[in-house]
Amino acid sequence: MNRDSGRTHRGGRSSFRGCYSNRSHSSVMSNENDFFPIGSNNFDHHLQVGDSGEKSCYTRDDGMSQSQRRRFPNNSPSGSRCSKHENATVYEYRPKTSWPAGTGFGGQNDTPEILGTPDAVVLKDDCLSPSRYPGSTGSNLGVERDQIELSSVEETESCAALLHYDLSNKVNISDSVDKPGTPKPSHERSPPNSSGIDDLSQAKCQAVVEPFDICLPKIATPVMLKPSLLVKNREKRNELKRSAEGQIGNVLRPGMVLLKKYLSITDQVKIVRACRALGLGSGGFYQPGYRDGAKLHLKMMCLGKNWDPETGNYGDLRPIDSVVPPGIPREFYQLVEKAIKDSHSLIQQKTKASHAEDILPWMSPNICIVNFYSASGRLGLHQDKDESPGSLRKGLPVVSFSIGDAAEFLYGDEREVDKVEKVELESGDVLVFGGRSRHIFHGVTAIKQKTAPGSLLEETNLRPGRLNLTFREY
Numbered sequence: 001m002n003r004d005s006g007r008t009h010r011g012g013r014s015s016f017r018g019c020y021s022n023r024s025h026s027s028v029m030s031n032e033n034d035f036f037p038i039g040s041n042n043f044d045h046h047l048q049v050g051d052s053g054e055k056s057c058y059t060r061d062d063g064m065s066q067s068q069r070r071r072f073p074n075n076s077p078s079g080s081r082c083s084k085h086e087n088a089t090v091y092e093y094r095p096k097t098s099w100p101a102g103t104g105f106g107g108q109n110d111t112p113e114i115l116g117t118p119d120a121v122v123l124k125d126d127c128l129s130p131s132r133y134p135g136s137t138g139s140n141l142g143v144e145r146d147q148i149e150l151s152s153v154e155e156t157e158s159c160a161a162l163l164h165y166d167l168s169n170k171v172n173i174s175d176s177v178d179k180p181g182t183p184k185p186s187h188e189r190s191p192p193n194s195s196g197i198d199d200l201s202q203a204k205c206q207a208v209v210e211p212f213d214i215c216l217p218k219i220a221t222p223v224m225l226k227p228s229l230l231v232k233n234r235e236k237r238n239e240l241k242r243s244a245e246g247q248i249g250n251v252l253r254p255g256m257v258l259l260k261k262y263l264s265i266t267d268q269v270k271i272v273r274a275c276r277a278l279g280l281g282s283g284g285f286y287q288p289g290y291r292d293g294a295k296l297h298l299k300m301m302c303l304g305k306n307w308d309p310e311t312g313n314y315g316d317l318r319p320i321d322s323v324v325p326p327g328i329p330r331e332f333y334q335l336v337e338k339a340i341k342d343s344h345s346l347i348q349q350k351t352k353a354s355h356a357e358d359i360l361p362w363m364s365p366n367i368c369i370v371n372f373y374s375a376s377g378r379l380g381l382h383q384d385k386d387e388s389p390g391s392l393r394k395g396l397p398v399v400s401f402s403i404g405d406a407a408e409f410l411y412g413d414e415r416e417v418d419k420v421e422k423v424e425l426e427s428g429d430v431l432v433f434g435g436r437s438r439h440i441f442h443g444v445t446a447i448k449q450k451t452a453p454g455s456l457l458e459e460t461n462l463r464p465g466r467l468n469l470t471f472r473e474y
């Protein structure tokens with residue numbers, strides 16, 4: 001991902017066709033029966049904290065410096081609670097004996113497994129592998145860390161902060177980024193481009209790593225803001241109708257496919273829960289910034305490998321805090337695989353191409369970049385071109401999942417706002433761009449407020465905003 005538009009973060013590019021048969025649009029991650037679980041919590045989605053609400057009520061009180069904490073991780077404190085969160089959720093850290101190894105698309109072992117229920121997410125396997133923590137025994141919490149179970153007993157906000165403070169440190173990046181010898185950015189900051197999109201703003205420190213919960217605390221509010229049964233049923237009906245009619249999507253240009261409302265609400269819920277849990281842990285969400293203080297207008301987390309917006313490099317460690325990114329959950333692979341397969345069918349159907357793979361190559365992701373855009377979030381026009389020369393040469397696609405509020409997405413051959421096309425990416429949409437479209441310029445100009453599906457919000461308490469996951473193969 002070379003967000004080559006100066007510092008406009010990330011990018012991809014262009015051309016196409018494709019068919020499609022027998023598409024099953026059902027949930028990969030779970031049973032449709034839990035589409036509308038009984039007994040979900042009340043919440044007030046839009047009444048909550050905005051960007052400024054990202055700070056945790058937890059403070060470290062162990063008197064340790066950052067470097068001490070790194071050297072003596074077992075002394076990591078649990079964090080102290082603010083009185084507001086006395087009755088918080090409890091996270092259980094469950095020891096497990098072996099660390100799986102292995103890799104690959106649809107592969108067996110090297111990814112955490114998300115076992116979601118409405119109230120629990122279990123991150124299994126090597127989300128927190130000791131191998132991902134050089135010099136560590138895998139016991140940063142005084143327990144073996146190869147399996148962590150997050151059991152949501154009651155409220156979820158507090159435990160999130162607790163987990164964050166146990167597993168990672170709040171880091172003022174200015175300490176680490178500005179040291180002599182830190183790699184220089186590979187590109188210069190661009191002025192606001194002709195699109196008027198300036199996805200950089202000035203700030204004091206280069207990046208901010210502090211707890212960011214993509215979900216809001218559940219507050220026992222009156223029932224009034226619960227999405228009505230009517231709305232929920234409408235959403236479900238529409239989903240079934242689309243599926244029955246085979247309205248899966250469009251080929252936007254050669255190698256670029258948009259699968260509309262492709263992810264079921266059930267899968268979206270699971271993805272949100274998984275991203276929330278990972279985002280609060282070590283290597284979780286942070287606000288990327290640059291050495292000159294400019295910041296991206298989003299929160300980011302990398303899975304599989306780290307992508308450094310400052311240098312455009314991929315690596316095994318996140319330079320700002322030397323943390324190894326969590327693995328990509330296994331279920332995500334299955335969804336990506338299915339999306340590529342269905343894109344091939346669509347390409348074949350629409351273009352009568354005999355070999356859809358020539359137009360849109362297969363891809364086995366080893367990187368997932370997760371962005372969270374708040375209502376004012378955006379991303380300037382850019383190309384994704386920091387992946388390996390081989391990956392780019394072959395046009396291995398970027399697969400992008402949109403969840404939450406809809407986004408106005410621009411794409412085109414040039415980084416000129418008046419020369420690009422616009423499409424709305426709604427919750428559940430999957431956009432795939434590879435082959436001749438691998439190097440398109442693309443970006444997000446706006447997040448459309450209050451457009452997220454009610455049932456998704458009810459299930460997850462996702463903040464106002466948009467979650468986006470882009471999968472790539474390095």
Ligand SMILES: O=C(O)CCC(=O)C(=O)O
Pocket residue numbers: 001009010011369371379384400407409425442443444468470
């Ligand atoms: O949010 C999106 O839809 C696009 C994200 C993107 O382009 C990127 O992460 O490189």
Ligand SMILES: [Fe+2]
Pocket residue numbers: 001009010011012382383384442
């Ligand atoms: Fe991109």
